[in-house]
Amino acid sequence: MRDFVCSRRRSRGLGAFALTLSVLLSPALAQQAAEPHDHSQHAAPPADHSHHTMTPDHSHHQPTVDSKRRAAPAKTKPSAKHDGHPAAHDAKRHASPAKQAAHTGHGGGHDEHGGMKGFLGPYSITREGSGTSWVPDTTPHEGIHGKVGDWSTMWHGYLNLIYDHQGGPRGGDKTFANGMVMGMAQRPLGDGTLGVRAMLSPDPFMGKSGYPLLLASGETADGRTHLIDRQHPHDLFMELAGTYSRNLNATSSVFVYAGLPGEPALGPPAFMHRTSAVDNPEAPITHHWLDSTHITFGVVTAGLILDKWKMEASAFRGREPDQHRYDIEAPKLDSFSARLSWNPLRELSMQVSWGRLNSPEQLAPAVDEDRVTASAIYTQPFGNDNLWSTTAAWGRKILRPGQTLDGYMLESAVIFKKTYTLFMRAERVAETELHEDVAALDGQILMVNKLSVGGIYDFYRTDHVKFGIGGLVSKYALPDALKPLYGSDPTSGMVFLRLKVI
């Protein structure tokens, strides 16, 4: 019932989202017609980039997969688009031997992503995940690039249309859409980079109670009861943030980040920004152990990058977003976090982080939370155009006052020929909320486990658009105490269509 109250508002919003997506797609199609351009080459091993040293004039912009294989670097022509390119000139002007070396190794931030470099430091933008988080340098950087004056811009996004069936007595069925669309822009400023970012979600249009997802818990639909066995919708505005970084030398920088909303320096990159997770349309049940702070209304982060290390600290609003998913909530800086990230190899990114969240839950305002997380992401291109990415993560919620609850997650995705995707996610969570309305179990910590396996076949693919069909199946291992609630062996699944702008 409640779902219909704001349906008019929602359908208007849905129209806006569709419009945004079509605006996104039209340059995609136009650009692809004008300039064959394969960004995903950047996921290829460094050996493939040996021609970078030969072509400081960025002529490596030309290849398609096929032409790249047979192209002789000397014969390639610089694209007209990159002539008079401010970022490119800037890169040349500042080029030091160290930077050129980094460029050879595909690490130097400059024109290879349409003028985009790291927002936070002098490295390739492929290292940057959501908020101020890091992912491996080998992560494909997919999007539609442009230039507006001194600004380099990029857009990307995806939209899933999902039929969801969650099994057992606590399950349910729903058809809905989720996804995200993200735009970012940056320009040189002094010896540094000024950046702005916006990320929108279509989730609010699915209704305040989100979608059925067994074992998921967190946030609320009505301000009175927890969402249990459902995934909450994300807010329409997931990120509206600005960054400034100032280079200290060829590999180091200091930066500030401010968002309303934004993502504090806590946890691994949010799941929709992990290569191992983005193809799976369902949210992790460990979300509130690891990356649930990715939409925080009020964040200020300052950090220091020393080559492969990043140290950062945030002040932010501890309270999770409320049930009103279309608004911008009042910022506060009442919570703190710190994170240490390390990318020892191009394929590997690791972090440990700690946060003290002031009254995160609307329904338990007297309870604060300390959160500790550790995670590692390994992303390895292999063979001819294949990619494998895995994330392992642990998160601990220490409720104050209250219990200490651990969550574990292992997820992996393999993408063959950019067309066939297989993914899995295994999770184990110490739960108290699932059974809080069962008097006999109230207060007990029960370990629940979930395994999901699925895949996508992208039957339509151009340089900037992928359209595919997918499915996944989920199984659970539950303690005996929960079997009367969930059934002895529930099975869940989703089938979906996915449109991805890359």
Ligand SMILES: [Cu+2]
């Ligand atoms: Cu979330």
